[in-house]
Amino acid sequence: xxxFVSYLIHTLFPPSVRLPDILLIDVGLVFGIIGIxxxxxxxxxxxxxxxxxxxxxxxxxxxxxxxxxxxxxLFRGGVDALMIRAQLAAPGAHxxxxxxxxxVFTTHGTIMIFFMAMPFIFxxxxxxxxxxxxxxxxxxPRLNAMSYWLFAMGAxxxxxxxxxxxxxxxxxxxxxxxxxxxxxxxxxxxxxxLALLIAGLGTTMTGINFLxxxxxxxxxxxxxxxxxxFVWSTMVTSALILFAFPPLTVALAMSxxxxxxxxxxxxxxxxxxxxxxxNLFWLFGHPEVYILVIPxxxxxxxxxxxYSRKALFGYPLMVVSILAIMFLSYGTWxxxxxxxxxxxxxxxxxxxxxxxxxxxxxxxIFNWIFTMWGGRIQMTTAMLYQLAFxxxxxxxxxxxxxxxxxPADYQFHNxxxxxxxxxxVIIGGTVFGLLSALxxxxxxxxxxxxxxxxxxxxxxxFFIGFWVTFTPxxxxxxxxxxxxxxxxxxxxxxxxxxxxxxxGALIMGAAFVVLVYNIVWSLRFGERDLTGxxxxxxxxxxxxxxxxxxxxxxxxxxxxxxDAWWAMKQRGQSLAGSLRAEDxxxxxxxxxxxxxxxxxxxxFVMGFGMTFKWWxxxxxxxxxVILCLxxxxxxxxxxxxxxxDVIRNTEASLGRLQG
Amino acid sequence: xxxxxxxxPYRKLMLVALVAGLFSAGCGQQYVMLDPAGxxxxxxxxxxxxxxxxxxxxxAIVFVLFFYALIRFRDKPGNTAxxxxxxxxxxxxxxxxxVLPAVLLTVIAxxxxxxxxxxxxxxxxxxxxxIDVTSLTWKWLFQYPGQHVxxxxxxVIPAGEPVLFELTAxxxxxxxxxxxxxxxxxxxxxxxxxxxxxxSKPGTYWGxxxxxxxxxxxxxxxxxxxxxxxxxQAWAQNTHATASPMTMQDYKQLLKFNTVGNATYGGxxxxxxxxxxxxFTLTGSGMYTIEHNKxxxxxxxxxxxxxx
Numbered sequence: 007x008x009x010f011v012s013y014l015i016h017t018l019f020p021p022s023v024r025l026p027d028i029l030l031i032d033v034g035l036v037f038g039i040i041g042i043x044x045x046x047x048x049x050x051x052x053x054x055x056x057x058x059x060x061x062x063x064x065x066x067x068x069x070x071x072x073x074x075x076x077x078x079x080l081f082r083g084g085v086d087a088l089m090i091r092a093q094l095a096a097p098g099a100h101x102x103x104x105x106x107x108x109x110v111f112t113t114h115g116t117i118m119i120f121f122m123a124m125p126f127i128f129x130x131x132x133x134x135x136x137x138x139x140x141x142x143x144x145x146x147p148r149l150n151a152m153s154y155w156l157f158a159m160g161a162x163x164x165x166x167x168x169x170x171x172x173x174x175x176x177x178x179x180x181x182x183x184x185x186x187x188x189x190x191x192x193x194x195x196x197x198x199x200l201a202l203l204i205a206g207l208g209t210t211m212t213g214i215n216f217l218x219x220x221x222x223x224x225x226x227x228x229x230x231x232x233x234x235x236f237v238w239s240t241m242v243t244s245a246l247i248l249f250a251f252p253p254l255t256v257a258l259a260m261s262x263x264x265x266x267x268x269x270x271x272x273x274x275x276x277x278x279x280x281x282x283x284x285n286l287f288w289l290f291g292h293p294e295v296y297i298l299v300i301p302x303x304x305x306x307x308x309x310x311x312x313y314s315r316k317a318l319f320g321y322p323l324m325v326v327s328i329l330a331i332m333f334l335s336y337g338t339w340x341x342x343x344x345x346x347x348x349x350x351x352x353x354x355x356x357x358x359x360x361x362x363x364x365x366x367x368x369x370x371i372f373n374w375i376f377t378m379w380g381g382r383i384q385m386t387t388a389m390l391y392q393l394a395f396x397x398x399x400x401x402x403x404x405x406x407x408x409x410x411x412x413p414a415d416y417q418f419h420n421x422x423x424x425x426x427x428x429x430x431v432i433i434g435g436t437v438f439g440l441l442s443a444l445x446x447x448x449x450x451x452x453x454x455x456x457x458x459x460x461x462x463x464x465x466x467x468f469f470i471g472f473w474v475t476f477t478p479x480x481x482x483x484x485x486x487x488x489x490x491x492x493x494x495x496x497x498x499x500x501x502x503x504x505x506x507x508x509x510g511a512l513i514m515g516a517a518f519v520v521l522v523y524n525i526v527w528s529l530r531f532g533e534r535d536l537t538g539x540x541x542x543x544x545x546x547x548x549x550x551x552x553x554x555x556x557x558x559x560x561x562x563x564x565x566x567x568x569d570a571w572w573a574m575k576q577r578g579q580s581l582a583g584s585l586r587a588e589d590x591x592x593x594x595x596x597x598x599x600x601x602x603x604x605x606x607x608x609x610f611v612m613g614f615g616m617t618f619k620w621w622x623x624x625x626x627x628x629x630x631v632i633l634c635l636x637x638x639x640x641x642x643x644x645x646x647x648x649x650x651d652v653i654r655n656t657e658a659s660l661g662r663l664q665g
Numbered sequence: 666x667x668x669x670x671x672x673x674p675y676r677k678l679m680l681v682a683l684v685a686g687l688f689s690a691g692c693g694q695q696y697v698m699l700d701p702a703g704x705x706x707x708x709x710x711x712x713x714x715x716x717x718x719x720x721x722x723x724x725a726i727v728f729v730l731f732f733y734a735l736i737r738f739r740d741k742p743g744n745t746a747x748x749x750x751x752x753x754x755x756x757x758x759x760x761x762x763x764v765l766p767a768v769l770l771t772v773i774a775x776x777x778x779x780x781x782x783x784x785x786x787x788x789x790x791x792x793x794x795x796i797d798v799t800s801l802t803w804k805w806l807f808q809y810p811g812q813h814v815x816x817x818x819x820x821v822i823p824a825g826e827p828v829l830f831e832l833t834a835x836x837x838x839x840x841x842x843x844x845x846x847x848x849x850x851x852x853x854x855x856x857x858x859x860x861x862x863x864x865s866k867p868g869t870y871w872g873x874x875x876x877x878x879x880x881x882x883x884x885x886x887x888x889x890x891x892x893x894x895x896x897x898q899a900w901a902q903n904t905h906a907t908a909s910p911m912t913m914q915d916y917k918q919l920l921k922f923n924t925v926g927n928a929t930y931g932g933x934x935x936x937x938x939x940x941x942x943x944x945f946t947l948t949g950s951g952m953y954t955i956e957h958n959k960x961x962x963x964x965x966x967x968x969x970x971x972x973x
Contacts (some may be wrong), residue, residue, distance in 0.1 A: 042689065046734040072958075079909050103878040104881075104883075105880050108877075108879075108880060149918075160776075176877075177877055181837070181838055181876075182837075183838070183854060183930075184692065184837035184838070184877075184878055184879060189802075189837055189879060208678040215945055226668065257882065274835075274836075274854040274855075278854075278855070279855065279857065280838060280853060280854065280855075281853060296802060314738070315740070315748075315750060315884055316749070316750045316751075316752070316753075317750065317751055317752070317753040319752070319753055319754060319755075320753070320754050320755075321753060321754070321761050322754075323754075323759050343851070344852070345840060345848065345849050345850050345851055346850075346851045346858070347850065347851065347853075347856065347858035347859075349785065350781045350782045350784075353781050354777070354778045354781045354782070357774075357777055357778075357781065358777075358778070361770045361774055362770075364766060364770060365766045365770065368723070368762065368765075368766040369759075369762050369763055369766075371727060372730070372758075372759075372762040373759075375727070375730050375731050376734075376755075376758065377736050378735065378738055379734045379738065379752075380738065380746075380747055380748065380749040380750075380752050381738050381748070381750070382738060382740040382744070383734075383738050383739050383740055384740045385739070385740075394725070395736065396731055397727070397731060400724055400728075401724060404720035404721075404723060404724055405720075406967070407716060407719075407720055407770070407773070408713060408716050408717065410779045411712050411713070411773060412777060412780075412781045413708060413777070413780045413781055413784055414707045414709055414712045414713045414716060414848075415848070416709060416784070416847065416848020416850075417698050417706070417710075417713070417847070417848045417849070418698075419840070419848070419849060419875065420840060420849070420875040420876060421698075421875065423698075455935050478735050481696075483698070484696045484697070484698045484699055485696055485697060485698075486697040486698065486871075486873075487875060488874075489875075489876040489877070489879035490840070490882070491882065492880070492881035492882070492883045493883060494883065498695060499695035499936060530932055541860050555854055575871065577715065599888045607941060646718045652952045
């Protein structure tokens, strides 16, 4: 018995998770969990938690859960980033052990991409896409909940790694053979592969769900060329997900087999081919960067039109360019490894295809500028992020073209020039876009505006912090500093630039604090949105009250023009005014179900068991998954009818019923 | 030819930009990518500058339009700029910004393709010095099949002539990079990738691994010492004659997961470097076999039937 206990302690709490900072976090987590349990019990909210959140299939609530998860992960990833910057601030520093540094940059990258940006994007999809297309929910509400719980449990599995067993430490790309057992015996990489497999399943299902939703669920009259650009970007992103995630799944599963079952797909011994992993990973990875940015292209197209009080410029070409980006993005993956010995023909081809993708992207930039041209630009916080995005993204895109020049990439590859470039486009494109969307759609999601003054503070801190952090990194790259180095000797001239970069990271950290304060303050004191249309919007979601009632539309609107809501307002109509009591009918709504939550928990148990090769636990989780699927397959009681009277009462109380 | 007429003006621009921007920081020579010491690094730098100028033009155009629109069309009381809420397209403008980036990218693309091919062919030289490079955990092993010597964590090369590095790994992947001589190439287990570099004049150039490979990775630094060809021959012969050869036991010691200092050997055991290489350098196509014999080494193009 004591030997079993010592085995448990040795396996679950190896020295790598017994560092003082991690122990401190352990204590904090224990108290935090106790606090939450006590709070829920004292205020009697367990039932409400279960009914309103854990079992919900309502896309608007799922959006809120995605958003909370994304902000938590932004915090975690941001703390990782600050730790990296602290370690690099001085030559020869030992702020933390090298092994911990390797874990921190790995979790920083993985979390920011898979567990911050992706769920944040899905929060936006869920929050507004059904509203924009005049639908009552997504095509498959239960699948939608399942997507969320698979993501959440994948994220949870990934995050427990740093307190139980040890974090992954091979970088977010996890190139073999370093991820093989010969070099990486701990459970960290198992966590990585399993967490991404589980979350990836959820992502793939989200892709299917929103592809079907945008194709099949649009209101009558909303033809493809009348869809808001954000809906276009959702459709394109979903299609990208559908075809990009299978190669990732294959690559992760094969790596996992190498580790768990002794296969040799990518190992150093027995003729493994690590190169094949690199191909599979980037076959996913390049479309993935467009998965991360195209939704925000959609956001910017909405935001710039709304706050310029003008129609989007060149809509048909915006659609063409987004489709061009979608197709081209599948043909550029080799540019992530020009330096792996492909011949000059292959390298030149992928260099050219990468340059080609800059053309439609450039077209979008010009169209956004000309949307502002002849408009009336309102400097709201959401618009500030848009205005910061255009110059930032152009510079990031330009350095991207430099990297696409094959011989130049032989030098730039894996240097800090590359690091600066992809932060320039991912923060300048994706994160600015996410924050713009947060301020833009917050009133729709929560029924109150985020305070603008505080928002501007957060914006300026974030924007300045961003440039202070990443400009020096371009120069560090030119000075030959390579990524993922734990520390560096003095004498290369890297010190001052690193200090500046660290200062910038601290400014960005301050911006995050202001952002959180802004959210918390606004939840309590923020200006309520009583009209449902605080920005004088253009698309259908602004026709609805804020927050939106469960059934979204009391009566499904009929669409005649591109910016449907703007056109209705121009004609002096509104959905609200024209709603008569006899137009309201019973509505069929999806019914809450615990299955998605339970299947998520089962996957977590299975993943945890497999991480430590504790097969009985893994099998229990697997059986849970199968039972959930079986039960769900034969559960025909999946919807309920919302009575017309209930809807009439709700609409009347909002003052939206005629007579 | 395009190369030639664009080269001169941008050289001057480059000088102005570099002198103003970088030397003001007081340590211009530390910008290793901008201070190449050989033809490979130089041709890569030329492309960087050409592309930077083309991109600067794009950035300038976008910034002018953007800031003009931003200032002119702000929603301020008394703004007299025309307000055209329904203006949503203009055919010729839209054609212009499909064509403009395409033209600028073509300007970059043509020399890019040329240089990509050029860098993949080692310039004609009779019997270039070949160095077989193996990345180990966390150290670099350099073997000289022609000179029968080996070094750890440093290499000596003749200046003024191209040197062929054949790269492999007996470790996780790494990337072999000597920034002042030219761009990097990965070292991968079970593969041999070629990379040619040349130092124009004698000197010591630092290199490092550019691909993460574990906790000792940042210590995978090495120096490349370029000396005159005569001094190189003298060094090789002297080393082969005086330094003790590497035994299989020594090699196994190097396979351990640790960092070590520099070492020099007057020989090394066979079969510590793969004999089948893939790459396009030298032969111009596909896979080739490296045949070691007493006259030096030969490169035999591989066909399917001679496979092993």
